[in-house]
Amino acid sequence: xxxxxxxxxxxxxxxxxxxxxxxxxxxxxxxxxxxxxxxxxxxxxxxxxxxxxxxxxxxxxxxxxxxxxxxxxxxxxxxxxxxxxxxxxxxxxxxxxxxxxxxxxxxxxxxxxxxxxxxxxxxxxxxxxxxxxxxxxxxxxxxxxxxxxxxxxxxxxxxxxxxxxxxxxxxxxxxxxxxxxxxxxxxxxxxxxxxxxxxxxxxxxxxxxxxxxxxxxxxxxx
Amino acid sequence: xxxxxxxxxxxxxxxxxxxxxxxxxxxxxxxxxxxxxxxxxxxxxxxxxxxxxxxxxxxxxxxxxxxxxxxxxxxxxxxxxxxxxxxxxxxxxxxxxxxxxxxxxxxxxxxxxxxxxxx
Numbered sequence: 582x583x584x585x586x587x588x589x590x591x592x593x594x595x596x597x598x599x600x601x602x603x604x605x606x607x608x609x610x611x612x613x614x615x616x617x618x619x620x621x622x623x624x625x626x627x628x629x630x631x632x633x634x635x636x637x638x639x640x641x642x643x644x645x646x647x648x649x650x651x652x653x654x655x656x657x658x659x660x661x662x663x664x665x666x667x668x669x670x671x672x673x674x675x676x677x678x679x680x681x682x683x684x685x686x687x688x689x690x691x692x693x694x695x696x697x698x699x700x701x702x703x704x705x706x707x708x709x710x711x712x713x714x715x716x717x718x719x720x721x722x723x724x725x726x727x728x729x730x731x732x733x734x735x736x737x738x739x740x741x742x743x744x745x746x747x748x749x750x751x752x753x754x755x756x757x758x759x760x761x762x763x764x765x766x767x768x769x770x771x772x773x774x775x776x777x778x779x780x781x782x783x784x785x786x787x788x789x790x791x792x793x794x795x796x797x798x799x800x801x802x803x
Numbered sequence: 804x805x806x807x808x809x810x811x812x813x814x815x816x817x818x819x820x821x822x823x824x825x826x827x828x829x830x831x832x833x834x835x836x837x838x839x840x841x842x843x844x845x846x847x848x849x850x851x852x853x854x855x856x857x858x859x860x861x862x863x864x865x866x867x868x869x870x871x872x873x874x875x876x877x878x879x880x881x882x883x884x885x886x887x888x889x890x891x892x893x894x895x896x897x898x899x900x901x902x903x904x905x906x907x908x909x910x911x912x913x914x915x916x917x918x919x920x921x922x
Contacts, residue, residue, distance in 0.1 A: 590871040621826065625868065628829035633872040635833075635911040 582611035582702070583675040584709045585618065585695040587626070594633060596692045597641065597671055604660075604667040605630075605694075606682065607647035608674035615709050617695055618673030620647045626673065626694060651678025657685045664689060700731075717787030717794065723780065725766040732759030738780040740764075804889045808896035820844070821854025828865045828879055835912050838878040838903035842895065845883050855883060874911055878903065 587593075597603055605627050613619030627643040634641040644667070648656045651674035660682070664670070669690040672679045676697035683691035699711035714731045720738075721728060730736045734744075734752045741760035744751030748761045767776045785791070813836075817823055820843035831839045841862055843855035859881050866876030880899060884891045 621824075624826045625829060628826060628833055629868055629872045631833055632829070632869075632874050632911040635913060636873055640913075 582614050582700070582709075583677070583697060584615045584699050584701045584711075585612055585675055585697045587617055587622070587673070587695050588693065590629065590633075593626070593630070593671070593692075593694050597630065597669065600641065600668040601639070602642040602666070602668050603644075604663065604670045605643050605645050606651065606660075606670055606672040606674060606678075607645070608651045608678050609647055609649045610652075612673060612675055612678075612695065613647075614703070616707075618675075620645075623647055623673055648674075648678075651675075652681055654681075654685070657682055660686070715788070716783075716785070717791075718784065720780075720783075723775070723778075724763045725770060725772070725775075727759060727763045727766055729759055729763060732757070732762060734759075738783060740776070806889050806893040808893040809900040811900060812896045819849070819851050819854040820858035821849070821851055823858045823861060825861050825865055825868070828862070829868070832869070832874060832878065832909055832911065835909065837909045837912075838880070838899060838906070840880040840882055840895065840899045842882050842884060842892065845885050848885065874909070875906065877906060878909065 605623050607613070607618050607620055607623035609619060612622075616622065623645045627645050630641060630643060644663070646660070646663075648659070650656050651672065664686050667689070669692060670682060670686065671692045671694050672682060673694045674682070675695070676693070679691055679693050683689075700713040700715060701709050701711045704710050711731055713728060714736075716730045720730070729738055733741075734750055734756075735742055737760065741758055741764075745758040745761055748758055750756040750758045764776060767773050815827075815831075820841050823841055828839050828841075841858050843858050844850070846855060846859075849855045862879055862881040865879050869878060870876045880902075882895045882899075884895065
């Protein structure tokens, strides 16, 4: 899923300061699963904003609306009939959703209420962690299912750096060293000889370094 | 027991405090309450094992939300008592009412909700 964090309340308050009637959008997909921008979180933010603005003596009218997805035109277009009623849209969808709504409603300001952070998994209830950077050229077969791009802070390909200590990464004592995890896995699988294979330089042009990416399937186009 | 407690306390019955959600507490304040307390079972005695502990975490989270939006986290509270402690319930109701009276009316109260600041 795409994980996100809600922006600090003061930042959101400042963004919606000029407006008295806004549409607060949520998304039923990833941001619902990571408990940041689903129907529940939309209701909480709307309530908080109403309480704040009422206290300030400048009430705000907020309509809460959660789309099935904010990244598909058929759902985004469903806002067409109501969009005109609002001065701005505040979105709790991921960065993709926020942009896509903005592309469809160019006459409106679409404001982000969340900071989109990573592609990850729910390690346990209430804990999410990064797993994929979308480099466009998967190497998980060579590293036994542990990604050196996402799990190593330096995205190294041939073992850990000197900052690996006690199985942890030097950037944060609670973050496991990605290469320690990979080496442990090699050992568990009795495949240490694979660790000795030198990996060639990675072609980063398939990642974002090659510019914004696009995928087209002609057979699916209408 | 013929116990009396402040008439401004409005009771909303829940099957378990584990059902209490963040939005329920915020909505109470949005709708004009000056304070809200959650009365859960004694810790370690939840029939559903963790309902009251979950409620406690949610009340703490609401306190943070109320602090950031300027309403003040002290307007919500969590208490633990057994259903046999009627005396304690009356005591808590008086305690919370006094605490909220001292804080004054809910600053986000809508004008159309009237002037009754003791809810």
